[in-house]
Amino acid sequence: MIIGIGTDIIEIERIARSAEQYGDRFTKRIFTETEIEYCEQFKDKKALHYAARFAAKEAFSKAIGTGITEGFKFKEIGIRNEENGKPNVELLGGLKEKWGDCLVHVSLSHTEGNAVAYVVLER
Secondary structure, eight states: OEEEEEEEEEEHHHHHHHHHHHTHHHHHHHSOHHHHHHHHTTGGGHHHHHHHHHHHHHHHHHHTTOOSOTTOOGGGEEEEEOTTSOEEEEEOHHHHHHHTTSEEEEEEEEOSSEEEEEEEEEO
């Protein structure tokens, strides 16, 4: 049964500016080590990949009905890619405890200027 859906769109330039302005402080506060390793391999396009993952975290927060609120930890949601490129959501910490029994579907896409994510939560 579907218990939640969420979507988010973000300007890639917004993530690029934050990463440029705050450097590692920004990426290490928002993204897991696995996400950072994945995104950094793309050199000129890393902001695009960071933006898609940021959008997925926001979309998940909407699917669970809280949005980004106090106590919501970005690093408790990780996006991993299968060998064929399909993204998967990995829940960690408190989010895993509360939502780990759910099946989480995620779809990511982008244009030159925007990244979008769509999340469906099933139980």
